[in-house]
Amino acid sequence: MNDNQNTDINEDNLFSDDDGQQFNLDLEGYEGPIDMLLDLARKQKVDLIHISVLDLARQYLNFIKQAKDLKLDLAAEYLVMAAWLAYLKSRLLLPKDETDEGELSGEEMAAALQFQLRRLEAMQDAADQLFSRPQLGWDVFDRGMGFDLRTKTEATYDASLYELLECYGSINRRHNASQYRPLDLNLMSMDEAMDKLKNAFKDLPRKGQHSAWLTLQSLIDKHEKDRIFSRSSLASMFTAGLEMAKYGDCEIRQDAPLRPIYMRAKIKEEQQA
């Protein structure tokens, strides 16, 4: 593409062979085709708004041609820009083609290029201004002996009255626990109850295989003063009755809840015999 655009190389005498060599070195420093165009424009020492885009295009294309002659490896973007500039140049030089609908005119393309250049220039200038400002740690310094501010934690405590009382209660519990002695209770043992029950059955009149009924409560000594003993007697006797019933030696009956419990002995075959 570019080879077809060699028309202006000799017309523009800005760049001697020496300059070309210079350019060869400079290319390393360019950040891209826009950057290079911007540099070319700056060399014209004209405000970008008044720059001749046509001149700029010529110079750029000239450079590309020289770079190619020097067999310099050019990045693709430089070649694309060259093609675009060649197209721009033709649009600017040739009469307007009215059938080219929707395409930008040469002037519009030139304006776009100009905007692109001015915008990049603005950013480059801004970078220069930014870095010429006093910089921290270089021109301006912060506190060298800075210390972290101290934090002192002040605790407030919370506790409820319940916790206080519960704690005191637990101390007392613990205190009593250290002196605890098991209660020495007078209770009727199972063996004793079993003997008593069997003796009671023995004394009962018999009919067939059964003795007469007796109530559980009749087994308890009504004159016993020790209530705990009375209760344990009742419980043990009842348990003894259940134990006998399990082996078929007695029957237990209660007509309704909370009614008296009746018991009678059951005489097995071999005992009868």
Add this chain to the structure above:
Amino acid sequence: MSTENTAQLHTRIVEALLFATSEPLSIDEIYAYMPEEADVGAAISTLQDAYKERGVELVSIDGRWSFRTASDLSEHLTLQRHEQRKLSRAAMETLSIIAYHQPVTRAEIETIRGVSTGRGTLDILIEAGWVKPGRRRDAPGRPLTWVTTPSFLEHFNLESIRDLPGLDDLKASGLLDKSVALDSALTMGDLFETNSNREDE
């Protein structure tokens, strides 16, 4: 630049140097950063005067100069942070013993708790503002007693220390006695009267 302005510039440079360096600087060290004709000593005394009533002061330690925050401000430069804390079990027990037995000595507290009171337990209660030292006991060694404070009453919403529930109240509420169940069994009515009793209900 007039002499006065030069002196002023030098003072400003010394000020900036002392601000920015991480170590206190001796006069000689400051000179290394200054033009030869500068009067560092004069600059330092100018600065010392300028910072006399400020939040920062220029101090010399072992012949080296540095800016420090004014010593009277130290309490203001510490961030106060509030934190709600739970009292430890030990502290809670100690507090309850002091509340019920005050005035009470440390040895008595230990006897009641049955364990020795760890260091710091009383400190926490003092920090909480709930206990304070009372009179010394008129006994061998004149041990210090401990009592509760008005803020203790305030915190626990008590009119006076006499409003603390008594041992009987605690017993009745089940907070004190473990043998409640057996007690009730022992005091229950006669077994053989139960049936008839029930009918009365």
Add this chain to the structure above:
Amino acid sequence: MSTENTAQLHTRIVEALLFATSEPLSIDEIYAYMPEEADVGAAISTLQDAYKERGVELVSIDGRWSFRTASDLSEHLTLQRHEQRKLSRAAMETLSIIAYHQPVTRAEIETIRGVSTGRGTLDILIEAGWVKPGRRRDAPGRPLTWVTTPSFLEHFNLESIRDLPGLDDLKASGLLDKSVALDSALTMGDLFETNSNREDE
């Protein structure tokens, strides 16, 4: 204590706080150390006045306050300077584009520079702590945007982004337009179809 003395004390505390820390402090952070009734704003402006002509000045960076050596002393402060890595032109340009055009996508940066951003250019700026990812742009592909950080402002002694040199002029001249001007020249796509594509963007 009279009101004047109280105000003076508060000013001294703020001064000491700001002097003691190397990190800039926000008004809220300062209030954490101050009694509620203190007027921190008034204290700060009193201090700013007091330090106007000194070797140290009180500056505001992104709403936080900090003492710094006076910027006009730069040439006189031959202090041990932090090693300053010479930034590449690419990095400097990229930084200024991010600063002036933020939030800006990588593609937009490339459009403005007319060249693809080499690997490492953004990395260097991120490592320096000067730029960070901003919100994703609400556009196809949801591209990430880049913005500057408070450290950027701090490093370049800028009170806020609005204080960037020449920002207003650039805005007025329309040069902060991020749009594509010459996309055809910058992409390897079909050179002559690009103009119609522009309308899709």
